Amino acid sequence: MSNPVLQVRGLSKSFGTNLVLADISLDVDRGETVCVLGPSGSGKSTLLRCINWLEPPDGGTVHLSGTRIGYRPGGNVAMGDRDLAAVRTRMGMVFQHFALWPHLTVIQNVMEAPLHVQKRPRGEVRAEAEALLAQVGLADKMDQFPARLSGGQKQRVGIARALATKPELILFDEPTSALDPELVGEVLLVMKDLAAKGMTMVIVTHEMGFARDVANRVVFIDRGHVVETDRPDVFFSQPKTDRARQFLQRFAGAAA
Known part of the structure; x- marks a missing residue:
């Protein structure tokens, strides 16, 4: 792809002796929806947290529209908290367990980053939050x-x-896994609408039907490695690796 919004090269991360990510490389083009699939513990959530530097990776690089994440221009000096906060407003994050500020109202939660990080006018931010x-x-x-x-x-x-920060990219970390089954659909409908409108998204999910219907591309990760990448119609009907076939068969069995 030319001029990807997100460019990940050689990303690695370990926690002690546990290698969680091993040489992960990934490009995401503007307007693309990429669903990251894999078994529990495969490194999917850690990948998202390394992309937006909530977990600094041990190696590799992440670029957002040409800006290297985690380091100031020149590549040798780590970004400070203020610079990281500013760059994260260009890369939204939706967490598995919501991570809303409990002491703020709904609209205050939505307004917080545009007001206090982006320093935008309150009236403009309020109107956009209401919309x-x-x-x-x-x-x-x-x-x-x-x-x-x-x-x-x-x-x-x-x-x-x-x-609310008008991001170039949104990362979704298993956004429906903490929900009761009857509430999953309302969240997936909002995400499908964003995909239809051309929002660039990387979505870690166990919702196989959603990935099949909405993704432009599926990335299958196991034990910290990218095992397979393909269009969803190909991945779900003709997986190329034994590991992907085993994974899909297990989900098919659970659904039955």
Whole structure:
């Protein structure tokens, strides 16, 4: 791909003697939805956390539209907290367990980063936050505190918050895995709408049907390695590796 929004090269990460990511390379083009699949413990969530430097990788590079993440221009001096916060506003993150600020109302959660990191005018930020909450179906909840919301509603607030900084890319870390089954659909509908509108997304998920229907590309990871990458129609019907076939068969058996 030419001029990818996200470019990951040779990413590695260990925790003690446990190698979690091994030489991961990945490009994501503008407007592309990439679903990252794999068994639990394969390194999927760690990959996202290394991409946005919540976990500094041990090796490799991450570039967002040509900007190297984690290091100042020149590549030798680590970014400070303020620089990292600024670059993260260009790369939204939706967490598995919501990570909303409990002491802030819904609209305050959505407004926080545009106001205090991007230093944008309050009136402009408020109007955009109201529009985003309407987009995710929560216009009537803007003055509620997170404790009053269902899990699905909290996750939709998380999506609105990620969109509030007008990011070039959004990372989703298993956004439905903490939800009751009846609440999963409302979150997936919002994500499908974002994909249809051309939002660039990297989504770690166990929702196989969603990945099949929405992804432009599937990346299958196992034991910290990229095992297979392909279009979803090919990956789900004709996986090329034994490991991917085993993974899909296990999911098919669970669904049955």
